[in-house]
Amino acid sequence: MSRKINKDFIWDEIKDYVLISVGCAIYCVGFCLFMLPYEFTPGGMTGVSAITYYATGIPTQYTYFAINALLLAVGLKILGFKFFTKTIYATLNITVFLGLFQELLRQPDGSLMRVAGDESFMAAVLGACIEGTALGLVFINNGSTGGTDIIAAIVNKYRNVTMGRMLMYLDVIIVSSSFLVFHDWYKLVSGYVILILSMLVVDYVMTSASQSVQFTIISSKPDEIAAAICDEVHRGVTVLHGEGWYSKQERRVLIVMARRRESPKIFRLIKHLDSQAFVSQTKVVGVYGEGFDHIKT
DSSP, rough: HHHHEEEEEEEHHHHHHHHHHHHHHHHHHHHHIIITTTOOOSSSHHHHHHHHHHHHOOOOOHHHHHHHHHHHHHHHHHSSGGHHHHHHHHHHHHHHHHHHHHHBEEEEEEOOOOOOTOOOOHHHHHHHHHHHHHHHHHTOOOOOOTTTHHHHHHHHHSSSOHHHHHHHHHHHHHHHHHHHHHHOHHHHHHHHHHHHHHHHHEEEHHHHHTTEEEEEEEEOOOHHHHHIIIIIIIEEEEEEEEEEEEOOOOOEEEEEEEHHHHHHHHHHHHHHHOOOEEEEEEEEEOBBBSBBBBOOO
């Protein structure tokens, strides 16, 4: 049994690292296609690297790696190595992919390809969506892109400031700093739009990846409904014993956890077997166990 657990754990870890690499690659594609060519500034250390690039011409991958190496050195001493294992891995991935994609997208005159043409706002929206999707993929696989995450974790350890709030403060400061380079309100506002939109996409990716529903079913035919859900949807059913306050009649209450996409099939089964059944459906996020997600640490 322990051998099987160890095997599953190793496989989950390998899968995490592969998906973190995929997420980092997608993030760098969005950054190199839609941020750098249009001189936009996203949040995080890539934003700091972008500002440095706009002001001095130093390639983003060098600045990104140097700042993260310094922060990791401080963070490792304060928070320990285990906290940063996947952060180091993601940092190396982004450093490599930033350099690779900039070379692939560089045109003969030295500028980066502008795939959205002169539609700069469209570039901002597309870049934010791609970066948000990529970061969501990294986060749901227990990864971190380092940078501001490290600062937020250190501050959170010594001060009563949540990591989420600290990250927001840092990202706003980074995006606002772009005004010192360009003195352009349009690019500043675009940076805020990118920041907000990417955060919304990250939340959407992370919640939709683990979104499930819970059914509470009260029916005069609990046995038939429970059997149908087990046989047709292949979901377990938990039976609770309840009592109606007004009628004083004992009732069996069925509790079912299912994926959101399985909801229509469950509703059809209930309607077919007992159209008078009382059914409530609620959203739940993060269902772990057999048939759902694995618990990750």
